[in-house]
Each structure stands twice: as structure tokens, then as C-alpha cells.
Amino acid sequence: MRAVVFERYGRPAEVREVPDPRPSPGGVVVRVEATGLCRSDWHGWMGHDPDIVLPHVPGHELAGVVEAVGSLVVGWRPGDRVTVPFVCACGSCADCAAGEQQVCAWQTQPGFTHWGSFARYVALEHADVNLVAVPEELSYATAAALGCRFATAFRAVAQRGRVAPGEWVAVHGCGGVGLSAVMVAVAAGARVVAVDTAPGALELAREFGAAHCVDARAGGTAEAVRELTGGGAHLSLDALGSPATAAASVAGLRRRGRHVQVGLLPAAAGETVLPMERVIGWELEVLGSHGMAAHAYPPMMELVRSGALRPDRLVTSTIPLEAAPAALAAMGTAPGHGVTVILPAASAGI
Template sequence: MRAAVVHEYKSPIVIEEIPDPVGSDEGVILTVEACGVCRSDWHGWQGEWPGFTASLPHVFGHEFVGTVLEAGKNVQEFRVGDRVIVPFTVGCGKCEYCRRGESNVCENIAMPGFSYDGGFARLTHVPNADLNLVRLPDELAFADAAGMGCRFMTAYHGVTTIGNVRPGDWVSIYGAGGVGLSATQIASSAGANVIIVDITDDKLDLAKRLGAVRTVNSTKDDPVEAIQDITKGGADVSIDALGIAQTVTNSVRSVRRKGSAVQIGMTPEGRNGQVPLTINDVVSNEISYRGSFGMPAVEFPAMLNQVATSKLRPGDLVTKHIGLDGVNQSMNDMTTFNTLGVSIITDYEH
């Protein structure tokens, strides 16, 4: 099959023929129909997340949808031809977290495109299919749905389950990339007032079209001051969708007393990443600082109900359809932050 293979970190990704994946009794082989190129792929390609990523050579791609090509003999819920989403947080089904529906923090988590080869290839194997696959509503085109495998679902879990965003809340969002833009649409749809912070006016304009009521360009204005001013005391919930030291700190400083700071962006330094926090403010203002990682499969029905009726529109974030050959260009664009919205691989022949 045709695949985009990383042989060396930070070096051009090689488009080549590699052997087809091998199936398993509990798993499926999927024909990948569309796969987003996410900043986490870029971090992996940079070699920044050794704790998360398999050894080289490796096929990245963790934000994909596909059609079941082959189902293992013990798979009950899915058949050949089914259209499915693969949440990138694939649980084992056996640990105490999986047993209570929190498969996104599984003790034995396996992430397609990180722990094993992923969606930058025509075919891929997904283990534990019954637990992890989610059926894709017929109304949804593959290209519009791919984002639900990573960035859109990650934003949904962060805004709803972790952030507990309520109608009328002020929500500040740092970073107008795929997660930040998704969170903008989701929080706005839930009735919140979103203030989004970025350094690029094009991205802020796109965020406005997705529902943000105010934008802050942090190269021109101090974002914490601007948010404190607009909200008269701070956001009810702030989301850091980037993970660099400055946005982590600023996001926490943007929160009002008793508010919540939700951390979605991971630091570039993998498991050893350390970022300074304004601890005395966190303590004396009783601020909740919470991590949010992917989304367990059990939370999909609530999100899909809103997507199937177009209340939520992950397809609105998609700005580019590319071929497998376009992966290098996408990675290079991420290096220079020269991206707008979400790029999706839809053509595996070119």
C-alpha cells in the first residue's frame, strides 16, 4: 500500500509502497478515506514526544475516518463496508478507567499514528474495534468528519466534560489552530461568549466566522489585560489549545475567581515538559486547573447528535484537501505556523 513514512525525524517524509497491515481477531483493517494533518503529527515528526511515539520507520496520522475492509473473527459490532471514526485515544477495554467509560485515559492506551502506524497510509489496523470504533452518520462526508478523530472531539471534551461551559459564560481560548477553532464553534454553539487569542489576524477572522464574539491579537495587545477588561474580571473558563509556556500562563491568568483553566495543548517537551504557573493566584482565587485529553468513545453520541443535525459543523474548519504527497508541505507550513484551519488528506493515489 501507499504510505507516507518517517525514516528520520525532521527529515522529508518518504512516500513509498510498504506491506499492508496485518489484522487481528478483535481488530479491523480500515481503508482510510480521509486523515487530518494535526500539529501532534508535527510534534511527533520533530521527535519531541519519545514517550508517545513508536520507533522509526513510522507512519503518522491519528485523525482519520475510514471504511471497514476486514473485520476480525471476534468483532461483533462492525462489518465490512461500515463507515467509522477512530478516536485517537484507543483504550484496552480491561483497565479500571476503560471499564468506567474513560478510555481516553486508559492505562494501556494505544494511539493510532503514535503507538503504531496510522492514517498517513491507504490501510491501517485498529485493535479492539468494538470498544473503540464509532459509527459515522450517513449524512457526513468523510472529509468533513475526519477532524472528529482528534481535534474536534478533543475540543468537545475540553469544552463540555472538562470545562463544563454554560450558556452565557465568558470563554477565552488561546490559539486559533484546529483545536482552538473547534472549541470556538462548540462553546459558541453551547451559548458561551468566546474571546479568542492568536498572533495572526487571518486565524482570528476565521475564528470570528466560527462564532467568536471578540478577538485579541496578542502581538498588539496584552491578552490577559484585554480579557480581564472585556469580561470585567476574567473568563469563567479559559482553554489553552497551544501548550507553550506563555499561553499556559496567560490562560490561567485570564480566569476569574472560582473559574477553570482547561489545558488541552501539550508542551513540546513530552512527558518532562514543565511550565511555570501563577500558583498563588490559583490558590487564593480557587482556580481549577484541569488537563483534557482526547475524548472517550462513550462521549461520541452526544456530539454526533449535534453534528448530524448541523448544529456543530466540523467541516467548516476544513480549508484544504490534499494528497498523500502533500504531507511534507503541510509539515513545513506547521514549522512556520503558516497554516489556516485544517488540512485533510483525501487522495491516497497522489
């Protein structure tokens, strides 16, 4: 099969032929029809993830068709349209038994713990625990945006953040996760302040219903959020993942507000210092959010089906597999806005 492969961190990847994967007894092989280009893929390419073993195929945000199933799989068959959370849980540990598959201690992650979806085929583990059916009316490109960014934002806003109608929500970083968070918060009846440095990202945030947009290049983002919201946000998310955006998210909260850290903060980013004196004195909540388990998808999928949520609007460009190496490298200097989706079939000519 054709796949994007890199052999050294931070060095150009290339598209080349590699062996097709085979399913494990409890796993499946999925024919990838669409896969999102995510900043987490860039972190992996840069060497920020200790699970990656070189040479490596990135990609974790995917949708496609089941091609082959392992001997122990009971719920899926070839031809099924599927997507998957970026955390593939084991299904048998204590966390999984409690329904918290997104923090499974024995999780696998395509594109990190093993070869991923920047390819024609990808192997996925523990299929009966992790696969999610994709309805016929949902395009593969839209479904690919669900598994990481949209599902992550949905859980961060609706479940971890406990958003309520009429609340002020600040979203720091309006890439794929941040724009998804804007959309989810607006659909929940909240008022949103979107923060970013890119005019295009802020314009999309406005289109998705943000009440105010703050250009972070001017500085003073926490103060701007507090002023625009009349005292601070009830809920604030760092959807980018940097020491500066994490601190600004916390500092922009009102008393007893809630901060949710969604963006990754790798060690290479440096030390993250939060205003803990304010966390104590104002009784702020500081929460992490790490994806969403497959069993938690139905409420989100129903909102997508009804049109209350429109993840299709997040897809701002599609590219062939040949363009993926350059697009992956560019995320370090020009992250862009919206979601770029790779279509492996288009580059393969089928």
C-alpha cells in the same frame, strides 16, 4: 500500499510503497478515505513522542471504510463507514471499566504507538470498544476532523470545562482545536474571546461566533481578556500548547475560574510556570483534557447531525498524499488555521 514514511526525526518524510497492514484478532483494518493533518503529528515527526519507533507512518485523525476484521470482532463488518478517537482503549482495564477510555493505561494511538493513517490503510486495535459509526450524510473529510481536534474540544469545553450559557470563554490558539472550541462554546450559549497571532485564524474565529478577537502579537493577552470580559473569563483553554499560552490562559481567568489544558506541552518547549499563587488565592481550577472516548460521541454526533455544530466549516483545505510530507514539515513554522485534510485516494488515482 502507499504511505508517508519518515526514518529520522525532523528530516523530510517521503511517500513510498510499504506492506499492507493486517488486523489483529480484536482489531480491524480501515481503508483511509480522509485523514487530518494535526500539530500532534508534527510533534511526533520532531521526536517529541517516546512511543514512536522508526521508521514510522504518522497520522491519527481519520475516517474511512472497514476493509478487514479480526476473528474476535463482533460489532463491525467490511464496508462500515467509521471514524475513531485518537486514543484506542483496551476496554478491560480499571479506567475503561469506569468509562474513562480516554485515559486508558494500555491505550494505543495510530500514528504514535504504531503506524498511522497517512496511508491507504491503517490497523486499529480493540475495534468493538473504539470504532464510531459515520452516518451517510457526513463526508469523510468532516468525519476525519472529529476524532482528534473536534472531539477533544467538545469534551474540553462541554464536559471538563462545564461551560454554561452566558459565561465568558477564552480560547488561546485558534488552530483546529481552538476553532472547534470556539464553535462548541458559542453553540452552548457562551461568549468567546479568541486569541491568536494569525489574522486568518482570528477571522475564522469571528465567522464562528467569537465576540472578541485578540491579536497575541501585541502582548498582554491575559490583561486584554480580563478587560474584555469585565474581570476575566469563567473558562479558559490553552488550545495551542506552550508555556506562554498556558500561563496567559490561567492569568486571564476571573475568581473561581476554570483553566483547561488541551494543547500538548512537550519537554522540548521548556518549563511551564503557572501563577500558582493566583490559583490558590482565587480558587482556580486547573484541568487537563485528553480526547474523548468512543461511547461519549453520540451527543456530539447528534449536534452535528442537527446542524448546531458544523465541523465541516473547519476544513479549510484538502491535499493529496504526495503533498503531506511538505505540509507536515511546514507546521513547525506556519501552523496555519483551520484543518487540512489529506485524501489518500486522490493521490492514488482511485
